[in-house]
Amino acid sequence: MASLQRVPTPGPGGTAWGTFLASAVGLFLVLAVLKPWGGEPAPAAPPAPATPVRADTTAAPTRAPGPHYRPNLLGRFPPAPAWEVWPTGWVVHFGFSGPLAIVPQHPSTLADLASGAVPLGPADQLVALGINRPAGVPLRDIRLWRFPDGRPPLRLPLVRLELPWQVDTFEVVGLRRHLAEDDIAGWPPGLYRLDLLSEDAGRPAVLAVPLHVAEDPSAGRQPPIRVGPSGPGWTFTPAGLLAAEPGTDLLTYGPDGLISRAVTAARERCSAAQIWQASLARPSVPSEAPLAACLPVSVRRVFAVGTDLAGGEVRELKLVRLEPVEAPVGELLRPDPRRPEFVVVVAPDGRPFAEGTYELRATLADGAVRYWYLEVGPGAADIPPAGGTH
Numbered sequence: 001m002a003s004l005q006r007v008p009t010p011g012p013g014g015t016a017w018g019t020f021l022a023s024a025v026g027l028f029l030v031l032a033v034l035k036p037w038g039g040e041p042a043p044a045a046p047p048a049p050a051t052p053v054r055a056d057t058t059a060a061p062t063r064a065p066g067p068h069y070r071p072n073l074l075g076r077f078p079p080a081p082a083w084e085v086w087p088t089g090w091v092v093h094f095g096f097s098g099p100l101a102i103v104p105q106h107p108s109t110l111a112d113l114a115s116g117a118v119p120l121g122p123a124d125q126l127v128a129l130g131i132n133r134p135a136g137v138p139l140r141d142i143r144l145w146r147f148p149d150g151r152p153p154l155r156l157p158l159v160r161l162e163l164p165w166q167v168d169t170f171e172v173v174g175l176r177r178h179l180a181e182d183d184i185a186g187w188p189p190g191l192y193r194l195d196l197l198s199e200d201a202g203r204p205a206v207l208a209v210p211l212h213v214a215e216d217p218s219a220g221r222q223p224p225i226r227v228g229p230s231g232p233g234w235t236f237t238p239a240g241l242l243a244a245e246p247g248t249d250l251l252t253y254g255p256d257g258l259i260s261r262a263v264t265a266a267r268e269r270c271s272a273a274q275i276w277q278a279s280l281a282r283p284s285v286p287s288e289a290p291l292a293a294c295l296p297v298s299v300r301r302v303f304a305v306g307t308d309l310a311g312g313e314v315r316e317l318k319l320v321r322l323e324p325v326e327a328p329v330g331e332l333l334r335p336d337p338r339r340p341e342f343v344v345v346v347a348p349d350g351r352p353f354a355e356g357t358y359e360l361r362a363t364l365a366d367g368a369v370r371y372w373y374l375e376v377g378p379g380a381a382d383i384p385p386a387g388g389t390h
Contacts, residue, residue: 069128069174069184071164073097079132081169085194085209086130087120088172097130104196104207107272110147110325113193117212123189124216128161128174131196135169140197140204141280142173145324147191152354153324155378159184189215193324197276204273206323250297250360250372251344253304254352263297265362265370270294272322275357275373296373301352304333305360305374306344313340313365323357340365352376 073088073095083104088097100118120126133139144156157176161184174184192211199205250261270278270293278285278294285292305319319330330345330353345360347353353376360372 069161069172070095071162073128074130074164074172076164078165078167078170081135082132083134084130084132085118085120085211086132086172087126088130089121089125089127091125096125099132102209104209107193107195107206107208107324107326113147113210114191114212117191117210120187120211120213122214122216123187126187126213127184128172129194129211130170130172131194132170133196137169138199139171140199141276142171142197143195143276144173144175145193145195146188147193147324149190153356155324155355157378187213189213195324197273197280204271204277206273206276249307249309251304251306251308252297252299252302252374253306253344254299254301255303261297263372264293265372266293267368267370268293269359269361269371270373272357275322275375279375293371294373296357296375298375298377300377302347302374302376303350303352304344304346305330305353305358306342307360307362307370307372308339308342309362309364309370314343314362315365316363317343317345318361318363319345320359320361321354321356322359329353329358 069088074086074097079086079099082099083102084099085102086097086099088095090096100120102118120129131139131142142158142160144158146154146156148154158173159176161172161174163170163172175187177183177185190213192213194209194211196207196209197204198207249265250263252259252261274291274294275296278291279296279298281291282295285295307314307317317332318328320326320328330347333344333346334340334342335344336342343362355376355378358374358376360374362370362372364370
């Protein structure tokens with residue numbers, strides 16, 4: 001029988017597994033002594049970087065409550081030229097701006113405006129309006145009208161705002177607050193019309209875009225867009241008109257009484273676009289230039305207009321509002337039956353004429369027609385009705 005051999009048992013310097021086990025137990029005991037059990041938890045690892053915010057979701061700046069505008073709301077890159085409006089503003093703390101296709105037309109009736117208005121969204125979100133147009137279409141000027149329910153139309157003062165890119169086919173405008181250059185106002189809900197002075201076959205043309213701003217259900221009643229100065233009305237009586245000097249082409253009557261104006265009448269009718277273009281060119285229009293006949297007289301608060309043409313009997317005098325919606329206005333009055341050349345048109349209900357562009361047309365006894373033009377500016381209706389009798 002083969003002899004048996006004794007196998008030695010592992011001692012203190014035994015196998016590698018034994019060494020590893022002993023080291024692990026020792027490390028555990030050291031950590032148990034050093035770790036502050038029951039103390040404050042260690043801070044969590046920082047979160048992963050957030051996804052970059054797009055240009056049209058810029059966080060709202062910190063400033064006093066009210067509308068505010070940032071050029072980067074329009075995005076990093078300019079849009080391709082096309083007929084579009086870009087309502088721009090904020091939804092909570094996120095900015096937005098996006099295109100809405102438009103088809104500019106010639107000014108239409110109020111009913112047509114309401115039926116074809118482009119929706120711009122709620123009033124509490126809208127801050128500015130971008131206007132994109134095709135290449136090669138000139139844009140001379142921009143006007144904005146608002147049509148409050150039950151009130152005359154208002155021409156709103158605009159301010160052109162900065163663009164984030166250098167292009168000549170895009171404009172962005174806001175409502176000027178209190179006629180200040182560096183602040184903009186909110187957009188009240190209601191019906192608007194955007195007027196663009198352009199050209200058609202080399203002639204000035206007005207292109208109109210009806211717009212609608214919805215009410216904010218959570219905001220309650222909206223404040224008026226403009227608060228005008230209060231003051232005494234003008235007492236209008238026929239006797240007050242007799243202060244006119246014979247031979248005065250154009251007469252206007254306001255809160256301060258009669259203003260005689262030596263304005264040469266036009267012998268041919270001017271379009272609303274020509275009148276607008278002439279007002280932009282003032283005062284550099286030469287008197288002999290064809291556009292000079294279309295220059296409007298700028299007024300603010302007018303209760304009556306008329307003429308006192310020396311030696312020319314006025315058979316008919318008619319005042320027509322050309323812009324924003326064409327309509328005859330006023331009541332014909334002959335203050336002195338002995339003077340057929342002295343005729344006046346009086347504003348209805350003793351109130352001043354509403355804002356807009358007007359044509360005063362006189363038809364003489366020999367059939368000749370004479371035209372004068374007036375621009376009644378912002379604040380025209382911010383005055384109480386006139387007292388007295390007509």
